[in-house]
Amino acid sequence: MSTGPALDPSAPLAPAQAETELLPETRLPVAELGPLRPADARYDVGAEVGCGGMGKVLRADDTLLRRPVALKLLSAPGDPEARARFLREAQLTSQLDHAAVLPVYDLGRDTEGNLFFSMKLVSQHETLNDVIERLRAGDPEAHQTYSFQRRVQLVQRVCEALHYAHQRGVVHRDIKPANVVLSRYGEVFLADWGIAKLTGEGPAPQAPEGPPRLAPEYQAFETEEGALVGTVAYMAPEQLSQGVTDALTDVYSLCALLYEFLSLHYYLGEVSNESVFMAVVGRVPKPAEAYHSAQNGRVPRALSYICARGLNKNRAYRFQSARELEQALQLWLEGSAPIVCAGTCMKRVLTTWSHAIDRRPVLAPIASFVVAALFLRWLIVTAQDLWTLLAS
DSSP: OOOOOOOOTTSOOOOOOOOOOOOOOOOOOGGGOOOOOBSTTTEEEEEEEEEOSSEEEEEEEETTTTEEEEEEEESOTTOHHHHHHHHHHHHHHHHOOOTTSOOEEEEEEOTTSOEEEEEEOOOSEEEHHHHHHHHHTTOHHHHHHOOHHHHHHHHHHHHHHHHHHHHTTEEOOOOSGGGEEEETTSOEEEOOOTTOEETTOSSOOOOOSSSOOOOTTOOTTSOEESSSEEOGGGOOHHHHHHOOOSHHHHHHHHHHHHHHHHHSSOTTOSOOTTTHHHHHHHOOOOOGGGOEETTTEEOOHHHHHHHHHHTOSSGGGSOSSHHHHHHHHHHHHTTOOOOOSHHHHHHHHHHHHHHHHHHOTTHHHHHHHHHHHHHHHHHHHHHHHHHHHHHO
């Protein structure tokens, strides 16, 4: 996808959606699909605006409704498995009625008989990966726009979309910066549901006997759609080693995204296509607070703690839902994040007490008297104990 203007930092963020029932199973075989009308009379197709493993995305004008749309076309129309997966993406995405999921408008065939579906076109946008690259390059406008607070707010929107999907039994399986789209108007979209699955769909995963076999052109940061589904660099350890895919593996991937957005470093440091497997399964991430930028300073310790918890190798100690992660981030925004060290605890106590005295000045002399009395009592008791010890 092309890079557009930066986000307006003052633009409002889209609200969360209410919870509803689980999605019906979208497993309609291709052979049972009714005839689809060709698109030659309706869509005026323009330039390509994006591409992926399953298809390419073109800009088009809907001549009936007179609006711009995005058309996603299947890259391998002759592959029955690819056709079935493409149809499921269209059906499943169309049922996710959330402000952070791009709505699907239509399903059909192009003039050559190839499958396509139309969806909302975000004409001026950039992906989260684009934003991270700008921040890494030291772009002053990007650093001014994306404070730590703004970054947390954007990830919260992804949390809300992901929780919405999980409540409906849908697992995304490919959470990464390249699949989060930001519009210039403050909209946040979790995109590319092409390899999503319904909870409980398919056979139970079997632990592989060794590292997965991948094609020679395999890339650690690109989506795989073969025997191994997803992007290895952002997979949870159990997803890579045991084939487990569920809501918790999505949340792990989202925490890896959060770590990278905050620190501007991949959470496992330098990895190669050959070393990424062992890194995901066994390497402990460096604390996010270890990273510092001249423009925004060091990653706040409480956010570093949130990342560390979300990236724990033991899934029992992680956030148990995207909602729980979103709530932890909200506590940080409100200044009520969990205390992670004695120094932070003391600082918070002193700050809270200082604010209380500012609001009620009469507390100052009372507090001083109480502290002095307690200190005097401590001196008397200590002196008595010392005198008793010397006398004996």
